[in-house]
Amino acid sequence: MINSYIFSEVELKWQNKWEQSGIFKVSQNLEELHKKPKYYILDMFPYPSGSGLHVGHPEGYTATDVIARIKRMQGFNVLHPMGWDAFGLPTERAAVRENTHPAIITKRNIGNFKKQIKRLGFSYDWSREIDTSNPDYYKWTQWIFLKLYKKGLAYLENVEVNWCQKLGTVLANEEIKDNKYIETGDPVERRVMRQWMLRITAYAERLLVDLDDVDWPENVKEMQRNWIGKSVKYEIDLQIENQDEKLKIYTANPEAINGCTFCVISSKHHLIEKLNLERFKMLKLDSENFGYFTGKYVIHPVNKKRLPLWCADYINEIDEMAIMAVPKINKKDNIFAKLHNLPIIDYEIINKIDYVGIEKVNYRLRDWLFSRQRYWGEPFPVLILSDDTIKILNEEELPVLLPAIDEYRSTGNCEPPLARATKDWLEVLQTDGTIAKRETNTMPQWAGSCWYYLRYLDPNNSFNLCNSEIEKYWMPVDLYIGGVEHAVLHLLYARFWHKVLYDCGVVSTKEPFKKLFNQGMILSNSYQDENGKYYFPEQVSQIGQNYYIKENNKIVKTQIEKMSKSRYNVINPDEVIDKYGADAMRLYELFMGPLDQVKQWETSGLEGVYRFIQRVWRMSLRNLSNINGKSCPKLWKTLNKTIKFSSERTIELKFNTVIAQLMIFVNEATSAPILPREILCTFIKILSPYAPHIAEEIWEKLGNDGFVANAEWPKFDEDQCIESEITIVVQINGKKRAEFLTSRGQTEEMIKSQALELDKIKILSQEGQIKKIIIIQDKIINFIT
RNA sequence: GCCGGAAUGGCGGAACUGGUAGACGCGCUGGACUCAAAAUCCAGUGCCUUAUUGGCAUGUCGGUUCGAUUCCGACUUCCGGCACCA
Numbered sequence: 001m002i003n004s005y006i007f008s009e010v011e012l013k014w015q016n017k018w019e020q021s022g023i024f025k026v027s028q029n030l031e032e033l034h035k036k037p038k039y040y041i042l043d044m045f046p047y048p049s050g051s052g053l054h055v056g057h058p059e060g061y062t063a064t065d066v067i068a069r070i071k072r073m074q075g076f077n078v079l080h081p082m083g084w085d086a087f088g089l090p091t092e093r094a095a096v097r098e099n100t101h102p103a104i105i106t107k108r109n110i111g112n113f114k115k116q117i118k119r120l121g122f123s124y125d126w127s128r129e130i131d132t133s134n135p136d137y138y139k140w141t142q143w144i145f146l147k148l149y150k151k152g153l154a155y156l157e158n159v160e161v162n163w164c165q166k167l168g169t170v171l172a173n174e175e176i177k178d179n180k181y182i183e184t185g186d187p188v189e190r191r192v193m194r195q196w197m198l199r200i201t202a203y204a205e206r207l208l209v210d211l212d213d214v215d216w217p218e219n220v221k222e223m224q225r226n227w228i229g230k231s232v233k234y235e236i237d238l239q240i241e242n243q244d245e246k247l248k249i250y251t252a253n254p255e256a257i258n259g260c261t262f263c264v265i266s267s268k269h270h271l272i273e274k275l276n277l278e279r280f281k282m283l284k285l286d287s288e289n290f291g292y293f294t295g296k297y298v299i300h301p302v303n304k305k306r307l308p309l310w311c312a313d314y315i316n317e318i319d320e321m322a323i324m325a326v327p328k329i330n331k332k333d334n335i336f337a338k339l340h341n342l343p344i345i346d347y348e349i350i351n352k353i354d355y356v357g358i359e360k361v362n363y364r365l366r367d368w369l370f371s372r373q374r375y376w377g378e379p380f381p382v383l384i385l386s387d388d389t390i391k392i393l394n395e396e397e398l399p400v401l402l403p404a405i406d407e408y409r410s411t412g413n414c415e416p417p418l419a420r421a422t423k424d425w426l427e428v429l430q431t432d433g434t435i436a437k438r439e440t441n442t443m444p445q446w447a448g449s450c451w452y453y454l455r456y457l458d459p460n461n462s463f464n465l466c467n468s469e470i471e472k473y474w475m476p477v478d479l480y481i482g483g484v485e486h487a488v489l490h491l492l493y494a495r496f497w498h499k500v501l502y503d504c505g506v507v508s509t510k511e512p513f514k515k516l517f518n519q520g521m522i523l524s525n526s527y528q529d530e531n532g533k534y535y536f537p538e539q540v541s542q543i544g545q546n547y548y549i550k551e552n553n554k555i556v557k558t559q560i561e562k563m564s565k566s567r568y569n570v571i572n573p574d575e576v577i578d579k580y581g582a583d584a585m586r587l588y589e590l591f592m593g594p595l596d597q598v599k600q601w602e603t604s605g606l607e608g609v610y611r612f613i614q615r616v617w618r619m620s621l622r623n624l625s626n627i628n629g630k631s632c633p634k635l636w637k638t639l640n641k642t643i644k645f646s647s648e649r650t651i652e653l654k655f656n657t658v659i660a661q662l663m664i665f666v667n668e669a670t671s672a673p674i675l676p677r678e679i680l681c682t683f684i685k686i687l688s689p690y691a692p693h694i695a696e697e698i699w700e701k702l703g704n705d706g707f708v709a710n711a712e713w714p715k716f717d718e719d720q721c722i723e724s725e726i727t728i729v730v731q732i733n734g735k736k737r738a739e740f741l742t743s744r745g746q747t748e749e750m751i752k753s754q755a756l757e758l759d760k761i762k763i764l765s766q767e768g769q770i771k772k773i774i775i776i777q778d779k780i781i782n783f784i785t
Numbered sequence: 786g787c788c789g790g791a792a793u794g795g796c797g798g799a800a801c802u803g804g805u806a807g808a809c810g811c812g813c814u815g816g817a818c819u820c821a822a823a824a825u826c827c828a829g830u831g832c833c834u835u836a837u838u839g840g841c842a843u844g845u846c847g848g849u850u851c852g853a854u855u856c857c858g859a860c861u862u863c864c865g866g867c868a869c870c871a
Contacts, residue, residue, distance in 0.1 A: 004824090049871095089870065173867090173870085174869080175869085223790095226787085226789080229788095366868070368868075371869095446871080449871080485866065487866070488788090520865090521865070523864075561865095562865070566871095591797085591798090591810070592797065594798085597791075600797085604796085605811060607811065607812095656798070657798095657800095660809035662809095663809055664809070727805070728805095729805045731804085731805090736805060737838080738838085774851050774852080776804055776852095780804050782851055
């Protein structure tokens with residue numbers, strides 16, 4: 001079977017050749033770098049989970065790889081790195097289960113991920129690989145924390161968290177449903193704990209304004225704007241009747257103050273306590289429209305009437321909130337008023353000049369809760385002195401290494417796992433003889449992913465986070481691709497840190513990511529019981545319309561959801577590659593649909609791209625002609641169109657349409673009477689970013705020197721891309737009724753006279769029914785009757 | 786609930802700036818090759834209508850326009866985010 005393409009051998013061969021030759025390594029030498037323009041293309045690096053890579057990961061990676069390869073062929077220095085967001089909760093859970101050090105589990109998971117990723121033939125510069133849980137890396141995460149602290153952007157505060165007494169630990173929101181731990185049903189309560197906070201709110205305005213300067217999808221910018229939530233509000237102080245206290249209320253509509261019939265204060269407002277309303281504090285305000293009269297009245301600042309003060313939590317998500325209710329115009333106030341029989345009145349709008357409050361700019365954005373009661377994260381580079389004050393460490397003392405501990409769970413006293421460390425880690429003798437204690441909280445997973453794109457630039461620098469000349473050459477990231485689920489949090493946090501680093505003079509750009517693109521998620525079916533617990537597809541069987549857990553026959557519901565480790569619904573790319581090969585896998589990932597759209601994985605769709613690969617192979621085995629490509633005018637034209645199409649649409653990330661065009665070319669070239677070598681060689685070049693393995697193999701077989709990956713991207717002849725003969729559509733009242741072929745670029749008169757020759761139009765014209773004619777050059781003629 | 790998306794044949798999708806709806810692929814049907822099968826190749830394939838130079842079709846309802854998958858308004862369903870999954 002000489003005609004069949006054995007992908008497994010060929011793909012391994014080229015992956016080895018690429019690695020041995022080091023063609024995807026980028027120079028660290030600045031003089032060398034400055035000879036060419038730069039292109040920094042970045043993937044959101046993965047969290048190496050135990051369940052391995054799923055088919056959703058390589059979607060974005062394939063997209064960036066195609067761009068990286070085409071940019072290299074177009075003469076750019078391309079920085080295309082990969083690494084691991086290695087700290088994180090699931091690894092810690094696995095560590096608890098196996099009682100194995102999370103570093104060992106992480107190493108194992110990274111090994112798996114890397115092996116899986118490498119099978120797809122991506123052109124990463126692996127010499128720049130980073131791992132956020134490596135002390136050489138997290139030293140710099142801690143270093144950035146020191147910068148934040150010195151700038152007054154890190155502080156301690158008592159904050160409510162989800163506490164599970166039974167487990168003696170804090171739980172993530174996703175682990176809780178109806179105040180219970182999903183896995184075991186143990187109750188979860190809100191408990192106040194001392195937490196590190198980052199003052200991201202200090203950067204709210206800049207985070208908002210600088211969105212105007214980046215080339216990001218408008219919807220992502222909009223989500224960030226809404227998240228920051230800038231609003232201009234009026235603050236009005238209302239006298240509380242028979243009290244010294246004043247109540248500060250907020251309103252966006254001060255002109256409507258005369259429509260106010262009552263005021264509402266949130267249940268967590270500090271005045272609740274101050275005004276001796278403790279007995280109400282015990283009440284749970286879980287229903288949105290639940291509320292009670294506090295027994296107090298406030299005085300209307302304009303008409304001096306008494307307004308009842310109610311307590312309810314429908315008003316805002318901010319704890320410290322009070323409003324004037326205008327049930328006539330505000331929907332929520334209206335519902336609340338009707339429910340509690342409060343008056344709804346008509347009123348006159350007051351003039352701006354008579355506003356009784358002060359204008360105040362508000363942001364919805366809250367400060368960032370930056371500590372976790374977990375082991376597998378960066379230790380804070382701080383000491384708690386005997387007088388309970390904070391002392392930060394010197395840069396020379398970094399990194400603060402994670403200590404070895406016996407178990408990866410909270411202590412019996414409900415302290416974080418780090419409290420299990422031995423005294424020589426936990427206690428640090430000070431020069432004055434007192435003993436300082438280490439912080440036992442760790443940083444959240446976001447920390448490492450907030451600045452990793454900088455470390456790729458200079459990954460082995462042990463004196464600096466990265467060399468500033470190198471930083472100036474590569475930054476900003478030209479294209480950043482990752483899942484839309486990161487549209488707000490990761491991207492906002494990373495922007496915040498970047499701006500702080502900019503203020504510290506560490507980086508030269510205000511924004512880290514010039515262009516952003518969010519790939520849509522690949523979804524698949526997941527199964528969940530009534531408590532919200534997930535099951536693997538193997539654990540579930542279908543009977544009729546319903547799904548049951550095999551073990552106990554309990555019914556589960558199914559839904560199409562984002563593929564993720566926590567939902568137990570991932571599809572493994574290894575199986576796909578075993579069956580169809582890496583090139584087919586790459587093509588399918590992109591052929592499925594537009595990159596930014598949500599897609600459901602259907603393995604059957606792989607058949608088509610697999611056949612395409614085989615067709616390309618058979619086509620290349622034909623007897624090639626050495627005649628000039630131009631002597632096959634039709635195929636030459638199609639080739640030029642295909643080069644143009646791919647050159648333009650690949651950069652626009654419309655990969656699915658490019659692959660369709662490549663297929664059109666192959667269909668035509670397969671049935672063409674002769675196939676000139678020149679045409680095939682050019683086609684192989686434009687195929688190579690998409691299906692690099694087969695492209696290299698054919699390139700070599702055609703007798704070319706070197707790698708096709710290093711070949712020059714072909715140019716196209718614009719004249720060849722224009723059709724000289726076109727179809728004019730003839731419409732009557734906007735409906736297509738006929739069409740005719742003619743040459744391009746004719747005048748309206750010429751088009752009109754040709755259309756009037758058509759029988760249908762002739763009759764229409766003779767009956768004198770034509771009232772109006774609309775002609776669109778080279779496209780349409782529309783007769784209106 | 787709030788914020789952001791999506792909806793086109795049996796299926797994934799195409800239509801770049803308001804101008805031929807269904808490119809390309811999957812599936813299906815028929816044919817060629819074969820002892821047979823696989824693979825491959827050729828033809829057909831939105832729905833309705835007996836054919837048609839007919840009618841209906843881009844989630845639903847309405848609007849703007851000579852003309853709407855594309856613009857505007859309302860709605861339905863599904864998906865993502867909502868600050869400790871990342």
